[in-house]
Amino acid sequence: MDSFLLALSNLTSGWVILSAFAGVLWGIFGGALPGISPSIAMALLLPFTVGMEATNALVLLASVYVGAEYGGSIPAILIRTPGTNSASATVIDGNEMAKRGQAGEALGISLMSGLYGGLFGLVILVLCTESLAKVALAFTPAAYFSLGILGLSVIAGLSGGSLLRGLIAACMGLMISFIGSDPVSGVQRFTFGSEDLLDGVKPILVMVGLFAVTEMLVQIGEPPWARGSGGSTRLKLPDWAMSKRLFKPQAIGAVIGSIEGVTPGAGGTVAAFMAYTEAKRWSKHPEEFGKGSPEGVAAPESANNVVTATALVPLLSLGIPGSNSAAILLGGFLIHGLQPGPMLFQKAPEVVYGLYGGLFIANIAMLLIGLVILTPCMWLVNRPKPYLIAFILALVMAGVFAIHQSLFDCGLVLVIGLLGYVMRLLNLPVLPMVLGMVLGYMVESNYRRSLLISGGDHSIFVTDTVSSILLGLAVVLSAYTLWKEISDRRKSAS
């Protein structure tokens, strides 16, 4: 009850409401720009949250994610260019509807399906997270080590089909996490005499470099984005008859989005395409799919918005980010001195429940802003790309400088941006690296603490019940992903 009241109090807090609206607005603009994923839109704002109160900062970042999922569907429907990866499935029927002169209807369906999906995901988030975190409260250092290993075992699922590449990327992230003071003795490691590296490399700098700077380095050599007609389209919300027809695909999207959201590595794109396929399978009019079916817009839009909330379940309860956007939100927690995971509910419950309240406001804000944002959004999409790249980089540099008032950080972000560019050339996945970086400290410090407790006896990781269960889960998960990778390869070969 106290938790409910805490969440409710945030619904009336002026700063939380302002953060939610500002985040959604920024997210819609960011999502509408092809090439700017939700995680990049979030990463661009991350440095600006340093001076903010923790709850407001996290609501701002989470609201960007909510807004970007709707924003991504605007160019997907109007100009056949998905603003975000997860809006790719919306292109299929959304753009066909637009070609038939039903762009306003398609955008209305996208908005309402996103709203229902977002609210459904929020219910799942509230119901699952705390109970999962309560289980994790019984953790010893050995169990925390095994939790870190379990977190690292999802790398296989995040590796884009190559476990070896995922492992290399994760090792790079772990290597970066070892820079700075040793967690037990305080000895400096890999600082090369630089005072700026004494505290290690902050995750926020790695995330801004890998997501924002790398993307701009890629975009500068790519062709201009497609242009829209200018903003004459008017949004039209679905009427009662249409709402009844859309209920089933929205429900399918909500269920699939919930499952995919809590599964690390799956994410909104997989959820959207699966929801599209299942909605077609269960539809009374499957023949309309691909030719401008409203159900073909509702299912993926519902699914990818559910993910905006359910992707936070593993992050808030166990401290494991399962997607790029969750990793950026983790960065938001870390820069405010908060460590997501079981202890978060004990140490800062107001932040967690504030985030729940903020997410509710963000979904309402998405509806209100979505009704009026279309014309300015299309104006922005039509700005020349070179100017947008220049302004985004100016924002990145100013934001990064603002974190510690350090030009060294600006230089470091450029180096990390270059590293991200090289990783992209070599097809090395970024998310395992981020995962390695954020879990590195947890794994190493708890491994060494456990051995100090056991007097150097490694059997502590097996004799501790929770630790052995988590290690077992890690083994099962790794074996399953490996088996799936091999069977997928055999299928594609045959």
Add this chain to the structure above:
Amino acid sequence: MNAQQTDRLTGALGLLVSSVYVYQAGLIEDSLLADAVGVTGVPIAIGYLMAVSSVSLLVKSFLKNDVTAKTDEEEVEPGGSEHPHWKALGLLALLALFVALVPVVGFIVAIGLAVAVIAHFGGARGFKTLMWCALLTGPAIWLSFDYALEIHLPTGMWSQWIGK
């Protein structure tokens, strides 16, 4: 590069990075407070794991000798740059120049210049538009940070006029 060449390059670079990392880890002096694992125990283990993964990737690329694989080096997207990697490096050099200029000319001037030069480098033309971008961006960012967020940006040589 085709997938096979990418695997080989990734494996070779991974092996190089892990070797340098393990060597550097070996140079770190252990503390008297250190435990059984030591200051360098985990980093060295991760270095070895990366080396093994890199070697496995290399071996895999040599075993899977796909002679039909084609390179995609020549493929240029319509409207895109013919040399996207050089373009990316050029942008990075401009940003590095910006970082170097900040202590001298201050953040406001440097960011204004950077916006105009980067937009021009990206293909924007029209001297007036670029000039307006430069003239508006610098002061806009300075006002937002110094006054709205109370984060003071370096003013460089202009510090005597507009404070530090």
